[in-house]
Amino acid sequence: xxxxxxxxxxxxxxxxxxxxxxxAELAERLEVDLRTxxxxxxxxxxxxxPIESSRGVGGAYRLRPGYRLPPLLLTxxxxxxxxxxxRSLSQMGLSAFAPATEGALAKLERVxxxxxxxxxxxxxxxxxxxxxxxxxxxxxxxLIRAASAIRTHREIRFSYRSHDGAxxxxxxxxxxxxxxxxxxxxxxxCLSRKALRTFRLDRVAELEVSSTSFNPPARxxxxxxxxxxxxxxQSDYQIDVWIDMPIEEAERAFSPWRIATExxxxxxxxxxGRDRLEMVAAMLLSLERRIVVxxxxxxxxxFRRLAQQALQAAEDTGPSGSQ
Numbered sequence: 001x002x003x004x005x006x007x008x009x010x011x012x013x014x015x016x017x018x019x020x021x022x023x024a025e026l027a028e029r030l031e032v033d034l035r036t037x038x039x040x041x042x043x044x045x046x047x048x049x050p051i052e053s054s055r056g057v058g059g060a061y062r063l064r065p066g067y068r069l070p071p072l073l074l075t076x077x078x079x080x081x082x083x084x085x086x087r088s089l090s091q092m093g094l095s096a097f098a099p100a101t102e103g104a105l106a107k108l109e110r111v112x113x114x115x116x117x118x119x120x121x122x123x124x125x126x127x128x129x130x131x132x133x134x135x136x137x138x139x140x141x142x143l144i145r146a147a148s149a150i151r152t153h154r155e156i157r158f159s160y161r162s163h164d165g166a167x168x169x170x171x172x173x174x175x176x177x178x179x180x181x182x183x184x185x186x187x188x189x190c191l192s193r194k195a196l197r198t199f200r201l202d203r204v205a206e207l208e209v210s211s212t213s214f215n216p217p218a219r220x221x222x223x224x225x226x227x228x229x230x231x232x233x234q235s236d237y238q239i240d241v242w243i244d245m246p247i248e249e250a251e252r253a254f255s256p257w258r259i260a261t262e263x264x265x266x267x268x269x270x271x272x273g274r275d276r277l278e279m280v281a282a283m284l285l286s287l288e289r290r291i292v293v294x295x296x297x298x299x300x301x302x303f304r305r306l307a308q309q310a311l312q313a314a315e316d317t318g319p320s321g322s323q
Contacts, residue, residue, distance in 0.1 A: 004040075006075055007032070011040045012049065020054075020062035079116040082108070092179050093202070096140040135182040138202045143177065146186055146201065149209045150174045153216055155191075158207040160199060163235070170199070173214040176222035177201065180258065187222055198226070226258075235273030237296050239280060242269050244290035253287065277302045 007030050014021055014029065026037045041061060045051055050064035074082070086104055089097045109117050142158075149156045157171045172188035175196075179185075184201035242264060243250065250261045250268035262269040267290075274280055281302045284291050293299050 008040045008043050009075070011037070012044060015051065015061060015063050018062070020060050023059045023061070026061070074116055076116060079108075080122065083122075091135060093135050093138045093182065093184060094140060094143070095137060136184075136200075136202045138184045139204070139207075142201055142204050142207045143184060145207050145209055146174055146177050146204075150176060150216075152209075153213050155210040155212045155214055156188075156207055157210060159205045161203045161205075171210075172197065172199075173216070175216055175220045176225075178222045178226055180226060185226065187225060196225075236275045237277055237298065238271075238273050239277070239296065239299060240269070240271050240294040241284065241299070242267055242292040242294065243284065243287070245287065257283070278306075281306055 010030060011026060014026065023034050023037045026040075027034050030037070030040075038059075041051055041053070050067050052062050052064055054060045083105060086101045089095070089101060109121075146156065148154075155171060155173050157169070160168050160170050162168070171191045172186075173191065174186060174188040176187045177184060178187065186199045186201050186204065188197065188199075189195070190197040244267045245253070247261060247263040247268050250270070254261055254270065257272070259270050259272040262271070272280075277296075277299050281299060285303075285306065291303075293303070
């Protein structure tokens with residue numbers, strides 16, 4: 001938890017990063033009330049920081065145009081978080097950012113006080129970060145170009161390889177990029193299909209940003225879109241099971257697993273797409289609830305195989321002669 005001095009410095013950092021910010025936004029970011037925000041602003045003005053304010057509900061604040069502040073005002077926790085975040089890029093399938101990560105960290109160390117450098121080096125020397133087996137490497141160039149096109153409202157063109165290996169050339173109006181479940185996804189309106197589509201960014205190649213602009217939909221919610229459509233993205237298996245679990249409990253249990261839940265017959269219907277069935281079966285068994293498999297039939301075979309392996313493990317006492 002920041003003390004008041006740290007919160008005042010946080011206000012200064014926010015003002016440096018934004019053209020203007022309302023008192024309500026500052027109050028929400030800092031988890032304080034408007035009166036406390038006003039006290040923080042007064043303290044900064046007492047330190048001769050030229051802050052301009054506007055009237056209205058909550059007011060809005062900005063630094064005087066052209067004013068330059070010291071390059072870094074980081075707390076020990078912020079320095080650690082920044083270093084950890086940079087080194088975690090490989091966990092998001094962006095290992096190609098490694099040279100840029102090392103360059104950024106080197107620059108940070110050059111301008112940081114010695115006390116803060118220790119936090120940066122702690123992450124390097126002590127914290128081990130390895131990408132999980134489910135993380136898919138993604139082209140940094142494609143991610144940067146797609147994000148730039150989204151920001152500037154420009155159409156993009158690219159080659160795409162679908163789940164079944166079919167190749168196509170696409171032209172879309174990009175709305176968002178989103179990382180979930182170890183993969184990056186590109187969401188946008190496909191002009192050839194005339195519908196909203198979701199693309200795996202690691203399957204995108206030769207991405208080009210067009211000069212043609214477009215008007216994106218207002219307040220497009222990428223997270224909500226993925227929650228509604230992600231469970232049914234192209235996969236080897238489409239899973240449909242019923243589990244003896246109240247819908248409220250099921251929503252909490254399965255929310256991180258991109259599984260669609262639906263209340264049904266006193267329990268919960270679960271639907272999702274997966275390339276492998278073993279992890280889904282093991283996860284369902286770990287809940288120790290009654291399960292009814294509707295599809296695919298291959299999932300029944302996986303349960304049988306796991307049951308046989310479990311019985312064998314329960315009865316196996318090890319090699320003869322072992323203690």
